[in-house]
Amino acid sequence: xxxxxxxxxxxxxxxxxxxxxxxxxxxxxxxxxxxxxxxxxxxxxxxxxxxxxxxxxxxxxxxxxxxxxxxxxxxxxxxxxxxxxxxxxxxxxxxxxxxxxxxxxxxxxxxxxxx
Amino acid sequence: xxxxxxxxxxxxxxxxxxxxxxxxxxxxxxxxxxxxxxxxxxxxxxxxxxxxxxxxxxxxxxxxxxxxxxxxxxxxxxxxxxxxxxxxxxxxxxxxxxxxxxxxxxxxxxxxxxx
Numbered sequence: 001x002x003x004x005x006x007x008x009x010x011x012x013x014x015x016x017x018x019x020x021x022x023x024x025x026x027x028x029x030x031x032x033x034x035x036x037x038x039x040x041x042x043x044x045x046x047x048x049x050x051x052x053x054x055x056x057x058x059x060x061x062x063x064x065x066x067x068x069x070x071x072x073x074x075x076x077x078x079x080x081x082x083x084x085x086x087x088x089x090x091x092x093x094x095x096x097x098x099x100x101x102x103x104x105x106x107x108x109x110x111x112x113x114x115x
Numbered sequence: 116x117x118x119x120x121x122x123x124x125x126x127x128x129x130x131x132x133x134x135x136x137x138x139x140x141x142x143x144x145x146x147x148x149x150x151x152x153x154x155x156x157x158x159x160x161x162x163x164x165x166x167x168x169x170x171x172x173x174x175x176x177x178x179x180x181x182x183x184x185x186x187x188x189x190x191x192x193x194x195x196x197x198x199x200x201x202x203x204x205x206x207x208x209x210x211x212x213x214x215x216x217x218x219x220x221x222x223x224x225x226x227x228x229x230x
Contacts, residue, residue: 005130006210007120008218010225015120058224080224087217094217095121095210102202102209103123109173109195110125 002107004096008088014057020050021088027051027063028077028085036075058084117222119211123203129172135165136203142166142178143192143200151190166190173199 007017019040026036037047055061062081066074077085096103122132134155141151152162170176177196181189192200211218 003124004210005122005124008221009118009120010221057226059226084221087221091214091217094213095119098209098213099206102206106123106125106199106202111172111174
């Protein structure tokens with residue numbers, strides 16, 4: 001199956017691609033940047049940097065931290081962060097659908113993997 | 116302006132993205148892998164490897180070398196190579212068009228670059 005991988009160029013320095021979107025989704029699922037990073041084999045520092053790039057690129061934060069409480073701090077995907085994820089997933093699906101005839105033509109011309 | 120960058124995943128090992136497509140177009144324009152590579156700030160070895168990856172991934176070659184003659188050898192984009200380039204450029208344009216409302220929504224939410 002021939003598929004697309006889509007990156008959105010927000011500005012010269014900031015891309016929104018499958019890795020960052022998976023990280024945002026993992027923050028929503030785990031409630032923590034470190035747990036989200038871990039689930040994607042990413043250091044806390046790397047996960048934090050990627051999220052910070054996005055938080056700085058937009059007018060509003062996508063992820064907000066909250067400290068203290070029983071859980072000892074954590075992070076949430078904001079409603080705006082959720083919108084950005086939805087935009088990316090919609091772009092991915094619509095791009096794939098629009099490209100389908102071309103992807104099928106390419107798939108028919110590919111040499112099947114040996115083994 | 117928020118734009119898309121599209122990579123086509125041909126198989127686990129082979130991607131077709133803007134770099135390889137620009138290289139194929141440069142081969143067509145220059146008639147030579149080394150000149151094409153040079154025009155994209157790429158070593159001959161790197162340009163040759165990228166083209167070889169594609170030639171191996173498909174049933175037919177995208178670029179064929181010819182040696183000798185007055186020009187002392189060179190390379191051409193085959194009709195099939197031209198088709199692959201056209202598929203990629205069509206995917207890029209259709210994906211961008213399909214994604215447009217989402218890209219516009221993201222553009223409206225981006226912080227303008229400082230400076």
